[in-house]
Structures are given as C-alpha cells and as structure tokens.
Amino acid sequence: MEPTASDWVNFWNANVFAVITDNTKPAMKWAASELKKRGKKVYVVDLSDKPAPDFLKSVSELPVGLDRAIIGITKSEPGDLIPALKEKGAKKVWIHWKTETEKALGACRDENLEYLAGRCPMMYLGSGLSIHGVHRTIAKMTGNY
Numbered sequence: 001m002e003p004t005a006s007d008w009v010n011f012w013n014a015n016v017f018a019v020i021t022d023n024t025k026p027a028m029k030w031a032a033s034e035l036k037k038r039g040k041k042v043y044v045v046d047l048s049d050k051p052a053p054d055f056l057k058s059v060s061e062l063p064v065g066l067d068r069a070i071i072g073i074t075k076s077e078p079g080d081l082i083p084a085l086k087e088k089g090a091k092k093v094w095i096h097w098k099t100e101t102e103k104a105l106g107a108c109r110d111e112n113l114e115y116l117a118g119r120c121p122m123m124y125l126g127s128g129l130s131i132h133g134v135h136r137t138i139a140k141m142t143g144n145y
Helices: 005-013 027-037 078-087 102-110 131-141
Strands: 016-021 041-046 068-072 092-096 114-119
Touching (some): 005 114, 016 078, 027 041
Parallel strands (some): 016 068, 092 114
16 A cells, blocks of 8 residues: 555654664664654664664664664665564664665565655654755655655
C-alpha cells in the first residue's frame, strides 16, 4: 500500500528513535539533532570508518524498545539491518532518499515491518528558512510531500 501524506508526517510522533548513519548522508545527524530538540530519545548508530565516540557502533548495541528507525547508509546494504531493527522493537522504518535498495524494501516486507522510503527526513523535520524549507515547499508544490 502506498503511504499517505499523513504517514510521512505521523512517522515523527513516536518517542524512541534509532538513527543509522555511515556519514554519507548529512541529513542523518541533522535528523538526530532535531529529534533530540523535540524531546525524543534518540540512539545514533554510526557505521562509518571513524564513528563518533558517543555513538553506538552497531545495531546490536541498541536497546530493545525502539519505536522507529531511520536508515541513511550507502557504504553497506541497509537491508541487512532490518531483521535486527525489528528484533530491537522498531515498528516502522524510514529509509532515506537514494539509500533505499530492493533488498531493504524486501527485508521490510519479509519482516512485516512498515516502511517509508525515498524521502529526506529533514524535509519533515527542518524548520524555518533553510534548504530543508525550500525542499519542503517544492515537494508540496509537486505533490511529493
């Protein structure tokens, strides 16, 4: 089933998020920061070659009890993370624009895990006059919000 406009907006109503990055998509750290500003509990998993010291280094380090996961990685296959994220309790997964793969989408379907794919999270989390606001405006004008 194709997601509705409210599915994209309501994704952010959860309380506990995992943000999975490999530092190839800057929006991932911005999304984590914005979610923290909104009072959400956020666990960042940094799969890069040089992970930040205060971030988790693998999905296996996440606690059980996630609500949502946001994946934005390009150096490895995002589909490989889906079973572990479901095991940690993720109920919905957002797969960042240009990081969605057939394997990731198939893994979500295989795990009966709801997913949204193909959009930047900052289009929904960004505020004010910024590149994200411009992106959001264009998306709304073209019916892609």
